[in-house]
Each structure stands twice: as C-alpha cells, then as structure tokens.
Amino acid sequence: MAVYRRNYKPYSGGLTATWSRWFVLFRYSRRNLFRSKFLTALFVICFFWPLICLCMIYLAHSASFLQQLGLPTGVLSIDNKFFYTFMWVQGVLAFLLTAFTGPGLISPDLANGALPLYFCRPFSRVEYVLGKSSVLAILLSQITWVPGLVLFIMQASLAGPSWAWSNLWIAGSLVISSLIWIAILSLLAMALSAWVKWRIVAGALLLGVMFFGGGFALAINGVMRTESGHFFDIFYLMKTVWNAMFQVDADHAIPVAQAWIALLVYCTICLGLLMRKVRAYEVIK
Amino acid sequence: MQGLSVRFGNREILCGMTASLRGRSIGLLGPNGAGKSTLINTLLGFYKSSAGSARVFGYDVGTEIRKIRGLVGYMPENDAFISKMSAVSFVQMMGELSGLPSEMALERAHEALFYVGLAEARYRPLGTYSLGMKQLAKLAQAIVHGPKLLILDEPTNGLDPSARQRMIRMIKDIRDGKEMRIVLCSHLLRDVEDTCDEVLILKQGRIAHYSNLDEERRANKRFLELETYGANGDFTEAIEKLGCECAVTANRMKMILADGVETRDIYRLAAERQVRIRRMNFRRDTLEDIFLKAMES
Numbered sequence: 302m303a304v305y306r307r308n309y310k311p312y313s314g315g316l317t318a319t320w321s322r323w324f325v326l327f328r329y330s331r332r333n334l335f336r337s338k339f340l341t342a343l344f345v346i347c348f349f350w351p352l353i354c355l356c357m358i359y360l361a362h363s364a365s366f367l368q369q370l371g372l373p374t375g376v377l378s379i380d381n382k383f384f385y386t387f388m389w390v391q392g393v394l395a396f397l398l399t400a401f402t403g404p405g406l407i408s409p410d411l412a413n414g415a416l417p418l419y420f421c422r423p424f425s426r427v428e429y430v431l432g433k434s435s436v437l438a439i440l441l442s443q444i445t446w447v448p449g450l451v452l453f454i455m456q457a458s459l460a461g462p463s464w465a466w467s468n469l470w471i472a473g474s475l476v477i478s479s480l481i482w483i484a485i486l487s488l489l490a491m492a493l494s495a496w497v498k499w500r501i502v503a504g505a506l507l508l509g510v511m512f513f514g515g516g517f518a519l520a521i522n523g524v525m526r527t528e529s530g531h532f533f534d535i536f537y538l539m540k541t542v543w544n545a546m547f548q549v550d551a552d553h554a555i556p557v558a559q560a561w562i563a564l565l566v567y568c569t570i571c572l573g574l575l576m577r578k579v580r581a582y583e584v585i586k
Numbered sequence: 587m588q589g590l591s592v593r594f595g596n597r598e599i600l601c602g603m604t605a606s607l608r609g610r611s612i613g614l615l616g617p618n619g620a621g622k623s624t625l626i627n628t629l630l631g632f633y634k635s636s637a638g639s640a641r642v643f644g645y646d647v648g649t650e651i652r653k654i655r656g657l658v659g660y661m662p663e664n665d666a667f668i669s670k671m672s673a674v675s676f677v678q679m680m681g682e683l684s685g686l687p688s689e690m691a692l693e694r695a696h697e698a699l700f701y702v703g704l705a706e707a708r709y710r711p712l713g714t715y716s717l718g719m720k721q722l723a724k725l726a727q728a729i730v731h732g733p734k735l736l737i738l739d740e741p742t743n744g745l746d747p748s749a750r751q752r753m754i755r756m757i758k759d760i761r762d763g764k765e766m767r768i769v770l771c772s773h774l775l776r777d778v779e780d781t782c783d784e785v786l787i788l789k790q791g792r793i794a795h796y797s798n799l800d801e802e803r804r805a806n807k808r809f810l811e812l813e814t815y816g817a818n819g820d821f822t823e824a825i826e827k828l829g830c831e832c833a834v835t836a837n838r839m840k841m842i843l844a845d846g847v848e849t850r851d852i853y854r855l856a857a858e859r860q861v862r863i864r865r866m867n868f869r870r871d872t873l874e875d876i877f878l879k880a881m882e883s
Contacts, residue, residue, distance in 0.1 A: 309701055309729060309759075309763055309765060309766075310697075310732070310765070311732040311765045311766075312686065312690075312694065312731055312732030314686075314687070314690055315687070316685035316686070316687075317685050317686070317687055319685070322682075322685070325679065325683055326679075326683070329671075329675070333670065333671070409668060409669060409670070413666065413667050413668060413669055414665050414666040414667075415666050415667060417660065417662045418662070418666050418667075418680060418724075419683065420630075420632065420655075421630050421632075421655060421659075421660035421662075422655055422656075422731075423652045423655045423656045423684065423685065424655075424683050425652075580632070581627070581630070581632040582632050582633075
C-alpha cells in the first residue's frame with residue numbers, strides 16, 4: 302500500500318451506478334455475518350439434511366443396492382410428501398438461522414446511531430432495507446429452495462421426463478413456499494431487532510413470537526372456544542399453506558386462503574414497523 | 587431558504603426562515619432548542635418542511651435530495667458508528683455508499699484516516715475508540731467521498747481541550763483548503779469564532795442575526811479604550827472636537843472614533859498636551875457580544 306498524503310484532496314473520479322448501492326450494504330453485512338464461527342457452523346449443518354435427502358433419492362433409484370441392504374425396493378418413495386418433509390426440516394433450520402443472524406443486521410446500526418450516516422448519502426431507506434433483507438433472503442434461499450430444486454432436478458433426472466412433467470408443480474411449491482417463509486422470517490427478525498435495538502433480546506423475542514405464538518393461539522382457542530386463535534400462530538399458518546401447496550392431506554382449522562391473507566398481513570405489519578424505525582432521526586411527538 | 591418552516595405535531599420548530607447563505611464557512615449558533623440541528627436535518631432531507639423551500643447548490647431539498655446528499659458530507663452530533671467494524675472498513679463502506687468504486691473507497695479511507703490523525707488506529711474496531719477518536723472517525727467518513735459541503739454538528743462535543751484544539755485546527759485546515767464549504771453547528775461561540783467567516787444565529791426557530799464576522803469586526807474596530815497619565819479636561823475636549831464620543835473614568839477613557847479619525851490623531855493630541863498614553867486598546871465586539879445582542883433583539 303502506498304504512503305498516503307496527509308492533506309485533503311477532492312474526488313473527481315467516476316461514481317458507481319445509483320441502483321447498485323444497496324449491494325454494498327449486502328456485501329459488508331454478509332462479510333460481518335460470517336465472522337462468527339458459530340454461524341458458519343450452523344450454516345454448514347443446514348446442508349446435512351439436503352445431503353441425506355440426496356442419498357435417499359439415489360437409494361430410491363438403486364434397487365440392487367436396496368436389495369443388498371435387505372430392504373424392499375418401494376421403501377423410499379420420492380413424492381410430494383418427501384419434498385414436504387424436506388421443506389419442514391429446512392424451514393425449521395431456516396428459522397434457527399434467522400434467530401441467530403437476523404437481529405444482528407439492523408440492531409447494531411440503531412443502537413450505535415449509524416442510520417444518519419447511511420441516509421445522509423445518496424442512499425434511501427428502501428435501499429437500506431433491501432440491502433439488509435437481501436442478506437437473509439440469499440442466506441435462507443441457499444438452504445431452502447435452492448437445495449430443494451437441486452433435489453428435484455436429481456429426482457427428475459433419475460426418474461425420467463414423465464415424472465418431471467407430472468410433478469413440475471412440486472418445484473413451484475418448493476420455491477413459493479420457501480419464498481413466503483423467507484419473507485416472513487426476514488421481515489419479522491428485522492422488525493423486532495429495529496424495535497428492540499438489542500441483538501440478544503431481539504433474537505429471544507423472535508423465538509418467543511414463534512413458540513409462544515402457538516401457546517397463545519391454543520389458549521385463545523381454549524378460552525374463547527374458537528379456532529381463530531390460530532391466526533396468532535405463524536407456524537400453524539405456514540403449515541396450513543405448505544400443506545395446501547404440497548397437496549398433503551391434513552385437517553385445517555382455518556381455510557388456506559385466510560392463512561395466506563394472515564401471512565401477508567404479518568409481512569405488511571412487519572414492513573410497516575421496520576420502515577417506521579429505519580429513519581435517520583426519530584421524531585418523538 | 588425561502589420561508590422554510592418545519593413542524594412536528596403542533597410545535598413549529600423552524601418558522602419561516604428566509605436567508606441566502608453564501609459564505610465559505612458558516613457557523614450556526616443558537617441556544618439549545620433554537621432549531622440548529624433541525625435546520626441541518628431538514629437541509630439533509632431527514633425532516634420534511636411544512637412550508638417554504640430550501641435549496642443547496644441550487645438543488646431543491648424537497649425534490650432533488652439525492653443530488654444534494656451526493657455533494658454533502660455530514661458529521662452528526664451524537665455517536666454514530668458501527669462498533670464491530672474497523673475504522674478503515676467503516677470509512678470505506680461509507681465511501682462506497684456515496685458512490686466511490688470499492689478500490690478507490692479503500693484508498694480514500696486510508697487517506698482520510700491519515701488526514702484526521704487516526705492512521706495508527708485505523709485497523710482497530712470503532713467500539714474500542716475514545717470519544718475524541720470517534721469524533722475524528724466521524725469526520726473521516728464525512729470527507730471520504732470529497733464532498734463540496736461539509737456539515738459539522740457540534741464537532742467538539744465532549745472533547746478535552748487538546749482534542750478540541752486538534753479538531754478546530756483540522757476544520758480551519760479544511761476551510762483554508764477551499765475545496766469544501768463548511769456549515770458548523772455549535773453552541774460554543776469560541777468554536778464558531780475560530781473557524782467561521784459568517785454566522786447565522788437562530789432563536790426559537792427564527793433567524794435572529796446573520797452576518798459576516800470579518801465585517802462585524804471591521805465595523806467595531808473604531809471602539810477605543812485608553813489608559814492615560816496626566817490627562818485633563820483639555821485633552822477630552824480636544825478629542826470630542828474631532829467628533830468622537832468619550833466617556834472618562836479616573837485615568838481611563840472609552841471612545842468611539844468618528845469617521846476619518848485614526849489612532850495617530852489621538853497620539854498627536856496627547857503629544858501636544860503632554861499626556862502620556864500608557865495603554866491603548868481596540869475593543870472589538872466579540873461573537874459573544876453579537877450573540878447576546880441577537881438574543882436580546
């Protein structure tokens with residue numbers, strides 16, 4: 302590195318494209334994220350189940366190997382239920398990953414008053430939220446729909462084009478169900494961390510919202526003798542949507558359309574809460 | 587600014603401000619709650635104006651804020667940093683967010699940190715910095731992208747005397763470099779007096795006074811204090827005949843020199859009457875006098 306001048310000089314060079322500035326935030330946030338060895342380990346662990354699923358797909362198409370193991374050839378069935386189970390496991394892992402990474406994205410900026418430094422530049426609040434949420438979106442995509450599609454392609458290549466065409470909807474379900482889960486997790490984690498401003502508490506709060514939401518829902522159902530309490534249980538809402546998307550038979554206390562609407566309402570509320578807090582300076586009226 | 591007003595709820599913080607600020611370094615002065623920080627935040631587009639408009643370098647604050655922000659460097663009053671980042675990464679990121687390419691931002695981050703005197707500590711996490719060092723890091727991020735206007739909100743807040751001196755020296759250096767215009771917001775009159783050419787004094791959200799400090803100083807140069815030995819009524823009378831206003835207490839005289847009267851005329855009169863002048867002072871109006879007058883008005 303050169304010896305730097307100690308006098309100030311103006312900058313007259315070129316500037317990067319305005320639309321690409323959010324990517325700067327994404328890059329720095331992601332780099333900071335992977336400084337934690339624990340998170341790196343958790344991220345690696347998230348690929349164990351897809352690897353197991355990959356082996357199961359291979360085994361399902363290796364009749365001779367199954368015979369050698371003494372297992373019947375139809376023991377492993379690769380169908381919508383297989384991908385639904387895959388989605389559930391990865392969904393839970395995605396939630397855990399979000400609980401540990403999400404709160405650390407925004408709360409340090411708010412706690413240390415860094416937001417005015419971002420917004421005094423040609424950089425908007427929308428770009429800030431986009432930059433931060435893209436960290437989670439890409440991280441969670443890497444463990445949900447991306448390996449899901451890899452499994453689907455693997456299965457399609459082994460089972461043949463007829464299976465692929467008749468089950469193409471599973472690929473769509475994998476992507477859409479992952480994206481809605483990623484959206485709700487990212488927005489919830491960021492909204493909570495923006496309001497709490499303390500990383501550990503925000504993480505605990507996210508776990509609380511998810512787990513105590515279920516208990517709260519059951520309590521409401523029990524006291525009020527209704528099924529409306531399930532609207533407070535995000536896991537239940539997500540399960541209802543996933544069951545419908547993967548065409549898994551299950552009894553639902555609330556209609557699928559209402560579960561969709563409830564999830565969208567949650568996303569909107571989180572986005573509203575987030576945008577309310579992500580400001581250079583808060584005006585207290 | 588043309589009738590610029592800002593309202594939070596029912597409370598009007600800035601009330602119809604109209605002024606054209608053209609100085610190279612402008613001091614924003616006023617008591618707490620006068621609206622200094624609100625004015626800065628409005629010019630940066632953080633707050634929406636409820637009435638009127640403002641322009642920075644010809645760009646409208648309401649509609650062209652992105653262009654304005656590209657030309658401005660801002661050092662906020664409060665703590666503003668990312669604790670786990672090293673200073674060089676922090677300043678580089680801020681440079682990149684302002685539009686500098688990554689490599690250029692890194693180079694300029696090093697330069698800016700050298701410039702503000704944080705060269706040795708630039709790889710340390712910002713969370714470990716002292717208050718003075720954090721202020722310098724904030725200054726570095728404000729200048730890394732080469733802004734045309736540097737807005738400094740209470741830059742010497744919480745600094746010890748030597749750190750304050752260093753900060754003032756740096757601001758003077760930036761001002762004298764003529765590459766950037768400076769708006770310095772402070773309630774410390776000394777800081778503004780040391781670094782600014784012009785001063786805008788706010789009071790209860792209104793402009794109480796706007797003036798060029800040099801002109802003010804020149805205008806007040808004719809205020810004279812004398813300590814004499816052997817003076818009598820004859821000497822005072824002679825001075826008054828020149829058109830000067832005099833006030834005499836024991837062997838001290840205070841006078842306002844009339845137009846065309848110079849100090850050498852006073853020396854001449856004293857010599858003619860064998861009056862010894864033991865001390866002669868031009869008492870200039872300090873910024874404190876200007877500020878107090880503005881507050882009383």
